Amino acid sequence: MEDTSRPDYFHYFQNTEPSKWSLVDFLTWRSEILRFLDRSKEHSVFKFFLHELTTDANITKAKRAQELLNNWNEIKFSPEVENFWNDNRTQNLLRQELQNVKAQNELKTLQIENEDLSYVLDRSKELNLHASMIGNRRKLMLEKIRDEQLQTKCVSGKVLRNASKRSQEEYSLDDDSEKGTKKNPKPCLESIYFTALRNDDDGSESNTELIDIDQGKAKIREIDAFYILMMIVFNF
Structure with a gap:
């Protein structure tokens, strides 16, 4: 929200030499403070302060203010003022476009x-x-x-x-x-085997003990042969 108080606007006239007062210069100063300016409002404010300065104790200021008021219609429609507002409008459009982008x-x-x-x-x-x-x-x-x-x-x-x-x-x-x-x-093979063994031994323990080693081996071979024969005969 812009500040429209008197001290803020009057600051321009206090810090600028009267010889440099102009509507364009005032508008340029304002544009440095605000991005978007209202033409009618800014012109009215500038003219209002000129009226007040015509009664200022400082004769130079009063004289310059009166001079600007006398040429007010020419000043506000001058090419310089129109160029300012055209440039300002372009800048505002660019700013608006940038904001949109x-x-x-x-x-x-x-x-x-x-x-x-x-x-x-x-x-x-x-x-x-x-x-x-x-x-x-x-x-x-x-x-x-x-x-x-x-x-x-x-x-x-x-x-x-x-x-x-x-x-x-x-x-x-x-x-x-x-x-x-x-x-x-069925005949029992082991029974046949041991029966044959007993028949061969004649039931004599003393004879078995007297058989030497060779005879013992021969006896075992005979018994084995008999065992195999029994297996063949009885299909074991």
Whole structure:
């Protein structure tokens, strides 16, 4: 908000030599303080202070103020004043354009930041969804593996039970077969072997003790041959 108090405006007339007073100079001084000036207002303020200065104790100031008032209509429409306001208007337009560009850049920056934020949020949602899908897929795979393991255990248990059942049935059949053939049992190979051994020894312990080493070896070979013959005859 611009300051329109008397001391602020009067500062120009106090610090500027009367010979240099002019509407253009006053407007230039004001433009250094404010960016945007109102033509009608600035002209009215300048003229108001000229009227006050006409009664100033300083004759030089009073004389210069009266001189400017006498030529006021020519001064306010002079080429210098018109050029000032044209330049001021151009500068104001440039300033306004710069402000618009700055505002647009700030808006674009905000839009880019919002787009970046939206992208990050969308990407985060996609990653969360992807992670959820992977988690669900992993869960399904683990459940499938667990079900397959349980199914394998069930099948293995069933196979083992069936095998055990068949084994028991075969054992029962073998029992029945042994009972049916009890009257005609297969000859015992070990029994035949030791019977032959006793027959060869004639039941004499003293004779066995007197057999020398060579005779013992020969006896063992004969017994081994007899054992093999029995295996062939009885199909062991």
